[in-house]
Amino acid sequence: MGYVRIVVENVDFSYRGLFRPRGKPVLRGASWTVEPGVTGLMGPNGAGKTTLLSLLVTLAAPQHGRVLIGEHDVSRPAGRREARRLLGFVPQRFSLAGELTVADTVSYAAWVNGVPRRACGGAAAGALALVDAAALAARKVRTLSGGERQRVGIAAALAHDPRILVLDEPTVGLDPGQRLRAREVIARLGASRTVLLSTHLVEDVAHLCERVGVLAAGRIAFQGTFAELEALAEDSDPGRRYGSAFEHAYDRLIARVGATS
Numbered sequence: 001m002g003y004v005r006i007v008v009e010n011v012d013f014s015y016r017g018l019f020r021p022r023g024k025p026v027l028r029g030a031s032w033t034v035e036p037g038v039t040g041l042m043g044p045n046g047a048g049k050t051t052l053l054s055l056l057v058t059l060a061a062p063q064h065g066r067v068l069i070g071e072h073d074v075s076r077p078a079g080r081r082e083a084r085r086l087l088g089f090v091p092q093r094f095s096l097a098g099e100l101t102v103a104d105t106v107s108y109a110a111w112v113n114g115v116p117r118r119a120c121g122g123a124a125a126g127a128l129a130l131v132d133a134a135a136l137a138a139r140k141v142r143t144l145s146g147g148e149r150q151r152v153g154i155a156a157a158l159a160h161d162p163r164i165l166v167l168d169e170p171t172v173g174l175d176p177g178q179r180l181r182a183r184e185v186i187a188r189l190g191a192s193r194t195v196l197l198s199t200h201l202v203e204d205v206a207h208l209c210e211r212v213g214v215l216a217a218g219r220i221a222f223q224g225t226f227a228e229l230e231a232l233a234e235d236s237d238p239g240r241r242y243g244s245a246f247e248h249a250y251d252r253l254i255a256r257v258g259a260t261s
């Protein structure tokens with residue numbers, strides 16, 4: 001199966017409610033192309049990263065503009081149906097039934113996502129192997145550590161063998177060893193899929209992401225490589241270290257977008 005890109009075209013999105021019929025604009029004319037491999041989505045708290053990921057995985061629909069998953073336009077019901085087969089999603093917080101085994105949890109995810117019942121066991125075993133979690137298959141979910149649980153969540157999202165994997169802050173709350181392990185798993189998955197993850201961690205982007213998008217003031221203010229983002233720092237201080245150069249580039253970018261919006 002080939003690679004699949006994600007295209008976001010001129011998307012507006014507001015959360016609307018009974019008392020806010022026009023809503024609060026979160027995305028305003030956001031456009032972005034996510035290529036195969038691993039891409040990071042960054043942006044300040046409240047910028048709309050989770051909102052944008054929800055639109056990409058068809059949990060919400062834009063009020064204007066469109067989202068394409070491969071050739072499928074998710075604003076149409078048929079396009080949404082086809083797109084969902086191609087998508088796996090790991091939300092920032094997810095609940096798993098503590099009394100189920102890991103194998104049953106991932107088999108169930110496969111079945112929910114359309115894998116025929118007789119193939120679910122094999123699909124689960126394959127997905128667990130992909131995330132280095134085959135040895136956890138017989139464990140009850142309630143006995144897992146945070147890092148193990150995160151890998152099982154990723155396996156559940158992979159159980160129907162999607163071409164695209166979307167992860168919302170996948171390394172939050174993991175200790176440094178587990179974070180490295182999660183990065184290794186995600187990098188491996190990105191070798192044959194389109195992987196998009198949101199993160200606040202500069203090290204995640206530096207070590208893992210071939211490309212990065214920065215969301216600010218309702219749109220993708222930057223898309224390019226990590227090195228290109230870093231170069232925005234226009235390093236006037238030769239003593240500045242690697243990490244802080246990135247923070248500097250990032251701050252300048254956000255300030256520039258804030259001034260023009």
Ligand SMILES: Nc1ncnc2c1ncn2[C@@H]1O[C@H](COP(=O)(O)OP(=O)(O)OP(=O)(O)O)[C@@H](O)[C@H]1O
Nearest residue numbers: 015016024026043044045046047048049050051052
């Ligand atoms: N269900 C909702 N109803 C109304 N407003 C919401 C809802 N979810 C998010 N928002 C608002 O939309 C804006 C974007 O939120 P979102 O969670 O997408 O940002 P984020 O970039 O993921 O933030 P963080 O980095 O803190 O996780 C915020 O102002 C938030 O308060």
